[in-house]
Amino acid sequence: MTIRSCPAVDVHAHYGTYIQRLGGTPTDAINDSFMTADAAEVVQRARRVNVLTTIASPLLALLPRFKADAVAGNIEAARVCAETPGIKQYVVIDPRRPETYRQADEMLSQPQCVGIKIHPEEHGYPIVEFGEPMFELAAKHKAIVLTHSGEQNSLPEDFIPFANAYPEMQLILAHIGCGWDRDYTHQIRAIQMSKKENVYADTSSMMSILPKIIEWGVSEVGADRILFGTDTPLYHTSMHRIRIEHANLSDADKRKIFRDNAVKLFGFTDIPEHVEPWE
Numbered sequence: 001m002t003i004r005s006c007p008a009v010d011v012h013a014h015y016g017t018y019i020q021r022l023g024g025t026p027t028d029a030i031n032d033s034f035m036t037a038d039a040a041e042v043v044q045r046a047r048r049v050n051v052l053t054t055i056a057s058p059l060l061a062l063l064p065r066f067k068a069d070a071v072a073g074n075i076e077a078a079r080v081c082a083e084t085p086g087i088k089q090y091v092v093i094d095p096r097r098p099e100t101y102r103q104a105d106e107m108l109s110q111p112q113c114v115g116i117k118i119h120p121e122e123h124g125y126p127i128v129e130f131g132e133p134m135f136e137l138a139a140k141h142k143a144i145v146l147t148h149s150g151e152q153n154s155l156p157e158d159f160i161p162f163a164n165a166y167p168e169m170q171l172i173l174a175h176i177g178c179g180w181d182r183d184y185t186h187q188i189r190a191i192q193m194s195k196k197e198n199v200y201a202d203t204s205s206m207m208s209i210l211p212k213i214i215e216w217g218v219s220e221v222g223a224d225r226i227l228f229g230t231d232t233p234l235y236h237t238s239m240h241r242i243r244i245e246h247a248n249l250s251d252a253d254k255r256k257i258f259r260d261n262a263v264k265l266f267g268f269t270d271i272p273e274h275v276e277p278w279e
Helices: 026-034 039-048 070-083 099-107 127-141 156-165 186-193 213-221 237-245 251-266
Strands: 008-015 051-058 087-092 113-118 144-147 170-173 199-202
Touching: 008 039, 008 237, 008 251, 039 051, 039 087, 039 237, 051 070, 051 113, 070 087, 070 099, 087 099, 099 127, 113 127, 127 144, 127 156, 156 170, 156 186, 156 199, 170 186, 186 199, 186 213, 237 251
Parallel strands: 008 051, 051 087, 087 113, 113 144, 144 170, 170 199
Antiparallel strands: none
């Protein structure tokens, strides 16, 4: 069996209409359309490259920056993900919208919802000031939290005190290589700072195309701490799949990144070990 027969779980995806800013130019509208896809299209692209499960948060809950409606986005995602095979939901918490805490309490018990998504940059808050109640809730539910990381409100190292304080929850630092200060090592170094073995990083950054960055991350923290993510539809799912398939890693490590780590972390029981290789 080749690595192409290994099914994958995409732990970091979106669906919906991309809106960089309200009232943009006609060119902005065209650019936004390139990064827009409904849930069915996201799943279709994923299936073409043997990504069997995609875990998504709705763009409605995150964009436009500082003006997103997380409450409406969570309601939409609960419906869309329940109706669309192949896609599961992160419930989005915006700490400045108290209703989203109530939604998380309710939705985390629903089968389509498998974790929490937070985004300090799009919602506009520093994690060091607003993190405590979100991680307290995550710990109560023993939930998985996916967070944007790498910019000034969301420095990966700033999440580690919360991860250490709440070992009941699991934290995924998105975007290996994302660093506002051009330091591409933030996510991996943060994993090394953690004490409870409950911190992971995903491959969803555009910086993952750097020829050695994923390999370096594995050499520093092991493949067990790396998860496959694409940030689709902002990026094309197939691009990220090919990047890992052709990484300078063993097939055993690639299998962990594509499938095994996510299956263990999320408790998935419906992801086979092999599928027909994609063409």
